[in-house]
Every structure is written in structure tokens, then in C-alpha cells.
Amino acid sequence: MAGENESLMPAKSGIRSYVLRAGRMTDAQRHGLETLEGVYGLEFDAARPFDLDDIFGGRPVVAEIGFGMGDATVEIAALRPDLGFLGIEVHAPGVGKLLSELGKRRLENVRTVRHDAVEVLEKAIAPGSLAGFHVFFPDPWPKKRHHKRRLVTRPFTDLMASRLAPGGYIHFVTDWEEYAEWARAELDATPGLLNAHPLSWAPRPDWRPVTKFERKAAAAGRTVRELEFRKA
Numbered sequence: 001m002a003g004e005n006e007s008l009m010p011a012k013s014g015i016r017s018y019v020l021r022a023g024r025m026t027d028a029q030r031h032g033l034e035t036l037e038g039v040y041g042l043e044f045d046a047a048r049p050f051d052l053d054d055i056f057g058g059r060p061v062v063a064e065i066g067f068g069m070g071d072a073t074v075e076i077a078a079l080r081p082d083l084g085f086l087g088i089e090v091h092a093p094g095v096g097k098l099l100s101e102l103g104k105r106r107l108e109n110v111r112t113v114r115h116d117a118v119e120v121l122e123k124a125i126a127p128g129s130l131a132g133f134h135v136f137f138p139d140p141w142p143k144k145r146h147h148k149r150r151l152v153t154r155p156f157t158d159l160m161a162s163r164l165a166p167g168g169y170i171h172f173v174t175d176w177e178e179y180a181e182w183a184r185a186e187l188d189a190t191p192g193l194l195n196a197h198p199l200s201w202a203p204r205p206d207w208r209p210v211t212k213f214e215r216k217a218a219a220a221g222r223t224v225r226e227l228e229f230r231k232a
């Protein structure tokens, strides 16, 4: 399995969609990481793909890429105990925060992976195995010279499409107008994906909570745009 889609991604380009900053971690976040990563965290191993059926007890699985502090993750997971949520994030304080929330709220249907989502999808997720992707407010990389770092860009969108089961979805949200247009064009150009709302932006789904991140964007006067694509 591991080799099947490797050709989709540029060979060792070294371009990443994130920069790891040595951010401060609160005591609660550190405690979350130290005590709960062994409970809710999955260890990435390029040689050992995840057995999603076993991990999530046969539930359909939605992967969230770049969950930040996990504010949306916990709310959505609490609403949908029938689904499994695989949260992928590289930022350790955010992973610690989500882990401590999972512990407090005793949510059983979420697992975290603290690793680059590109590699996780390539090496640890079987083709056709996911029910959906959540990509909420990914880093917009506004400067032109940084556009190549944008997550929702081919060939990464091809890799996402390959990991979806038929009928699976990608729900993308951004407060950066130009990134919304960019993502729509990249997803439109991805074979096997269809825009569920080709004549407009997607409506806000009632299951997506307003997070602190989104409130800040609104306060700064930025409009939130949503896209929903489906695998044919």
C-alpha cells in the first residue's frame, strides 16, 4: 500500500505547508501530551499503516488536517459519536490541548497523530478508506512566493481524493478570499472530485462550530468561504 500513491507527490521537494515554531506550552497542554498521547495518540510509522477499522471500531472515519487547538474537533466529535475522527496536527501545544479536552470530555471517537499530514496520508492511510476530510482555516500563505506551501494544492488534493471512499467528502473553509478561489480551482482540477455546489460557495454546515479563530477573522472583517467536494 505505502508505495501506491507516492508518485502523486513531488519527490522530496522539502516544501512544507507549515513552519514549526518553538511556541510556549501551558502546563495543561504539556500534561495532556505526557499523560494522554498514549491513550488517544497514534504513533506514525511509515512501515505500518493504521488499521482504521480496528482503531475506530468499524465507524466511518473523517480526517481533520491541521486541527490547531482542536476547538472544532471536540465539538464535532461530541455531536457525531457514530463517526471516528482522525486529527492530524504538527503543533505540539495544539495536540496537548486537544488531548486534555478529550480526557475531560471522555470522547472515545477521536485519535490524534502528531506528524506531517502529507506523510501520514501517503504512508499510513489506505486508498479509499476515509469518509471525509475537514480542512478548516489552513494557513493561507498569502505571499506569492509562499503559495507553493498551500496545503490545498495539487498534487496533495489528488492524494486526498485517493484516500476517500466513493461518496466521501472534502470540507474546506477559509477566511482568505484568494485562497478560497485557489482551492476551488485546485479541487476542480483534481480527477475524481466533484464540486457539490458548483454555482456558489457551499453553505455553512450546521455541525461546524464557530471557533475563536473564526471569530477573530470576522472581527477583522474577513468573509468565510466554504467548499464541499465529493468523490465520484
Ligand SMILES: C[S@@+](CC[C@H](N)C(=O)[O-])C[C@H]1O[C@@H](n2cnc3c(N)ncnc32)[C@H](O)[C@@H]1O
Residues within 6 Å of the ligand: 017, 018, 065, 066, 067, 068, 069, 070, 072, 088, 089, 090, 091, 094, 115, 116, 117, 118, 135, 136, 137, 138, 139, 151, 211, 213
Ligand atoms: C491556521 S491553523 C488553523 C487551525 C484550525 N483548523 C482552526 O480552524 O483553528 C493551521 C494549522 O494547520 C497545521 N498544519 C499545517 N500544515 C500541516 C501539515 N502538513 N500536517 C499537519 N498539520 C499541519 C498548522 O500547524 C496549524 O496548526
